[in-house]
Amino acid sequence: MKSPYEVLGVAPTASSADIQKAYRKLAKKLHPDLNPGDKSAEEKFKEVAGAYDLLSDADKRKRFDNGEIDASGAERPQQQYYRDFATADDGHPYTSSSGFADFMDADDALAELLRRSQQARANRRGEDLHYRLAIDFVESITGAMKRLTLPDGATLDVNIPPGLVDGQTLRLKGKGAPGRGKGGPGDALIEVEVLPDPRFARDGDNISLELPISLSEAVLGGEVRVPTPTGDVMMRIPKGSNTGTTLRLKGRGAPRRDGGHGDEFVKLKVVLPRSPDPELEAFVTNWSRGKDFNPREGRTS
Amino acid sequence: MNKDEFLTSSGLSVQTLEFWVEQQWLIPEETSAGQNFSDREIARARLVQNLKSEFGVNDEGIDVILHLLDQLHGLRSAFMQLHSGMRDTSG
Numbered sequence: 001m002k003s004p005y006e007v008l009g010v011a012p013t014a015s016s017a018d019i020q021k022a023y024r025k026l027a028k029k030l031h032p033d034l035n036p037g038d039k040s041a042e043e044k045f046k047e048v049a050g051a052y053d054l055l056s057d058a059d060k061r062k063r064f065d066n067g068e069i070d071a072s073g074a075e076r077p078q079q080q081y082y083r084d085f086a087t088a089d090d091g092h093p094y095t096s097s098s099g100f101a102d103f104m105d106a107d108d109a110l111a112e113l114l115r116r117s118q119q120a121r122a123n124r125r126g127e128d129l130h131y132r133l134a135i136d137f138v139e140s141i142t143g144a145m146k147r148l149t150l151p152d153g154a155t156l157d158v159n160i161p162p163g164l165v166d167g168q169t170l171r172l173k174g175k176g177a178p179g180r181g182k183g184g185p186g187d188a189l190i191e192v193e194v195l196p197d198p199r200f201a202r203d204g205d206n207i208s209l210e211l212p213i214s215l216s217e218a219v220l221g222g223e224v225r226v227p228t229p230t231g232d233v234m235m236r237i238p239k240g241s242n243t244g245t246t247l248r249l250k251g252r253g254a255p256r257r258d259g260g261h262g263d264e265f266v267k268l269k270v271v272l273p274r275s276p277d278p279e280l281e282a283f284v285t286n287w288s289r290g291k292d293f294n295p296r297e298g299r300t301s
Numbered sequence: 302m303n304k305d306e307f308l309t310s311s312g313l314s315v316q317t318l319e320f321w322v323e324q325q326w327l328i329p330e331e332t333s334a335g336q337n338f339s340d341r342e343i344a345r346a347r348l349v350q351n352l353k354s355e356f357g358v359n360d361e362g363i364d365v366i367l368h369l370l371d372q373l374h375g376l377r378s379a380f381m382q383l384h385s386g387m388r389d390t391s392g
Contacts, residue, residue, distance in 0.1 A: 024356055031356075033348045033370070036377060082348040085341035086374040087381060092341060093328040099372035100379055110383075117382030152334075 004051035004064070004071050012065070016056065023052040036083040126179035126186035133158060133190050137197035140164045141207070141229035141254050148190070158190055163205075163255035166194040199227055205262025206253045210269055213237060215280075218270045228252040228264050235266065243270045304329075307338035311346045321349065324360075326367055 005012050008022045026048045028034065035041040054071065055061050063069045086094070097104070097118065104114045133148055143162035147155050156175060164170075169191045176186025201208050211226060221239035225232050228249065235249060245268045253262025273280065284290060302310070307329075308318060321327045322336075326349055329336040352358040352366060 028356055031351065033351075036373065079347065080340065080344050082341070082344040083374075085344050086370075087377050094345070094367075094371045095375045095378055096368070096371040097375045097379070099376045113383055113386050114379055117379060117386060 002047075002071075004054050007047055007051035007071075008055065016058070019052070019055050023048065023056070027052070032081040033083050036086065042081070123183040124180045125183040126177035128186040129176045129188050131156075131188060131190045132193065134193045134195055135160055135164075136195055137200055137202075138229045140166075140192075140194040141202075156188060160192065163257075164192055164194070165202075166192075168192050200229065202254065204254075205256050206265060207262065208265040208267060210267050212269050212271045213241070215270060215272055218242065218268070226264075226266055229254075237268070241268050241270075243268060302338050303334070304336050304338070307342065311343055311350075313346060313350075321346070324364065326363065 005014070008019060008026065010019055010022045014022070027045065030041055030045040030048055032038075032042045032045055051071070053060075054064060060069070064071070085092075100114065104111050104118065131148055131150070133146060135144060135146060139146075139160055141162060143164075144160045146158045146160055148158055149155050156172065158170065158172065160170075169189055172188040172190065174185045175188035178185050199209055207229065209227070211224070213224060216222075217224060217237055218241050219239070221237050221241065223234050224237055226235045226249065230252065233249065233252065235247060237247070241247075247266045247268070249264040249266060251261040252264035255261050304318070307313075308315060311318075313321070318327070322329065327338075327342050327345060329338045329342060331337075349363055349367075352363055358366065
């Protein structure tokens with residue numbers, strides 16, 4: 001590693017004025033913002049600036065001369081230079097074309113290219129803006145109108161199409177950042193998160209649901225009310241339905257891309273009365289055929 | 302970032318910032334909520350600070366340097382556009 005004196009090209013006996021002079025001379029040549037096209041300028045400048053930071057501080061310089069610290073502690077933290085922003089292609093207000101405006105007036109291919117690029121920058125399309133939106137499961141099936149409040153306080157109405165899936169991105173044309181000149185605005189891209197619904201599960205276009213039924217509904221059958229994303233419907237439970245019996249409600253699922261709807265599958269779950277019922281107990285005690293039935297028949301355990 | 306946030310992260314005083322904006326060394330975006338500064342203004346402010354405090358450039362000199370530098374970057378932008386335009390037509 002070079003000593004800071006070598007980096008600045010001064011003698012160890014140099015006065016602080018000489019050190020400043022040497023530093024300024026080098027830094028003017030090496031400052032990354034004064035050398036926008038030189039990628040190595042940043043490293044070189046850092047070295048010179050680090051050496052100057054050490055030697056311009058009388059206390060640090062003394063400790064270095066006494067061997068208490070070495071030059072490695074003199075690194076400047078990473079800095080973002082103006083040159084990293086200056087050529088960004090977004091038509092910022094600082095860029096000046098007065099260095100080559102005369103070339104643009106000429107009548108040749110170069111002038112034409114320059115004019116076109118100038119125009120392209122003047123008529124840039126606005127940027128796409130990204131947003132996130134959470135909706136209820138039911139809204140993802142039926143579709144909905146949602147209002148999004150933007151960071152600047154404006155609002156955006158988002159039409160949720162029926163059948164949307166979790167993570168889908170909606171593009172609202174022209175609702176992004178404004179463009180320049182004739183560039184036109186960008187789009188708003190809205191990533192939609194579908195919040196889970198404890199009742200429903202979705203599998204492609206189909207929806208499944210677990211429906212508790214009473215013992216008497218299971219044994220005798222009957223009409224029960226079943227929730228679907230588009231509202232409750234009445235469903236016939238056949239006599240002798242069991243836990244696990246799955247019934248299909250045709251067309252009550254999510255909309256299909258090619259028209260029509262998927263189905264809702266209703267999986268039944270027989271639930272005994274909440275508190276023990278003496279009448280039921282008495283019946284089951286005397287129900288000999290019930291005791292003869294072994295649902296675990298054929299199993300090894 | 303707004304003016305207060307910019308003052309905090311650049312370390313400039315209000316008077317200095319107002320003078321620099323008046324000189325158009327910095328051109329913040331004017332919005333309905335007031336002036337809006339970006340990372341570009343931070344980096345540009347740091348450049349001016351470097352020039353003044355480390356290189357001993359006075360205000361007149363800053364004006365000249367920034368004007369030439371902005372032309373240089375204008376040229377670099379045009380050069381980059383030409384470069385990509387040439388690639389598009391040849392490839």
